[in-house]
Amino acid sequence: MPTSEEEPQRDGAAGRGSAHAKVILFGEHAVVHGAPALALPIDTLGIDAVARYRSGPLRLVSDIYTGDLADAPDLLDSPRAVVTAAIAAFDLPVDGIEITVTGEVPPARGLGSSAAVAGALARALADLAGRELGDEEYLELVAVGERVAHGAPSGLDAHATAAGAPIIFEAGVARVLPHRTSGYLVVADSGVAGRTRRAVASVATFLERHPVRGAALMAGLGALAQQGALDLVAGRREQVGARMAEAQGMLRELGVSSPELDRIVDAALAAGALGAKLTGGGQGGCAIALVADPEGAAAVAEAMRAAGAVATWIHRIGPSDGRAG
Ligand code: MEV
Numbered sequence: 001m002p003t004s005e006e007e008p009q010r011d012g013a014a015g016r017g018s019a020h021a022k023v024i025l026f027g028e029h030a031v032v033h034g035a036p037a038l039a040l041p042i043d044t045l046g047i048d049a050v051a052r053y054r055s056g057p058l059r060l061v062s063d064i065y066t067g068d069l070a071d072a073p074d075l076l077d078s079p080r081a082v083v084t085a086a087i088a089a090f091d092l093p094v095d096g097i098e099i100t101v102t103g104e105v106p107p108a109r110g111l112g113s114s115a116a117v118a119g120a121l122a123r124a125l126a127d128l129a130g131r132e133l134g135d136e137e138y139l140e141l142v143a144v145g146e147r148v149a150h151g152a153p154s155g156l157d158a159h160a161t162a163a164g165a166p167i168i169f170e171a172g173v174a175r176v177l178p179h180r181t182s183g184y185l186v187v188a189d190s191g192v193a194g195r196t197r198r199a200v201a202s203v204a205t206f207l208e209r210h211p212v213r214g215a216a217l218m219a220g221l222g223a224l225a226q227q228g229a230l231d232l233v234a235g236r237r238e239q240v241g242a243r244m245a246e247a248q249g250m251l252r253e254l255g256v257s258s259p260e261l262d263r264i265v266d267a268a269l270a271a272g273a274l275g276a277k278l279t280g281g282g283q284g285g286c287a288i289a290l291v292a293d294p295e296g297a298a299a300v301a302e303a304m305r306a307a308g309a310v311a312t313w314i315h316r317i318g319p320s321d322g323r324a325g
């Protein structure tokens with residue numbers, strides 16, 4: 001039997017996992033109430049996790065915190081819950097592992113960072129244990145973290161941050177969407193932390209106070225997701241953009257936009273975007289704008305920054321054959 005001192009050398013093995021950001025094109029919030037939603041993977045913004053045997057207590061190395069996982073700040077409750085659940089699921093030792101997390105998905109910006117971190121952790125620990133991680137087990141482990149981060153997540157982020165192509169998601173089931181649309185999506189960070197849990201709660205309050213209008217908005221957002229999916233499949237970029245602007249009006253009425261997001265969205269439209277809206281939980285976080293060509297995308301990104309965005313990313317959308325990877 002190796003001693004625990006010898007264990008890291010004995011194994012020397014590293015388990016690796018990654019996942020990426022996502023944007024929701026249509027259907028955020030309504031998806032929590034059963035409507036369909038459409039999300040795109042942003043695989044240029046990734047999270048990587050590496051898990052290694054190393055003597056001592058279970059340890060995390062990251063930009064936000066480095067030290068024993070047990071002493072990590074509350075902010076890291078979600079990844080801590082995922083690590084604990086994964087260690088139990090894969091029969092790994094509760095001590096003697098160091099996990100390093102790196103990546104470019106900004107936290108609390110509506111880009112799925114909590115699901116991406118959870119996904120990368122689940123995959124790295126499964127890899128360290130030499131285990132195949134099936135889709136269902138993956139999604140359940142990510143859901144452990146998402147419940148801590150957001151309360152009652154729809155499951156959309158868990159699917160979208162693992163998907164290799166756009167997905168349409170409804171009632172817990174994700175379908176990959178083959179499509180013929182090309183263009184550029186400008187993602188702009190409002191610089192204000194999004195508050196998904198609070199935004200989800202304010203939509204619930206809206207639905208209680210205004211049941212008829214609330215139901216109409218949920219149905220309207222769901223219909224935009226369905227029609228937007230058809231437009232995407234058929235390559236009707238202009239219509240996708242027009243529906244994004246319509247969705248933003250509904251999200252604004254629900255109270256999940258913010259003055260900062262409104263300014264950035266309006267600036268993108270004034271600079272020639274085909275459509276623009278908030279993405280994800282809202283009340284902060286990011287806005288997205290759809291643009292036809294790279295020059296237009298650069299101009300829209302500049303306008304969004306002039307309107308207060310602290311960072312922008314330009315993501316190319318190309319036709320997809322609907323294969324997952
Ligand atoms: C968060 O990215 C999307 C929401 O619809 C919440 C969820 O789907 O769980 C706001």
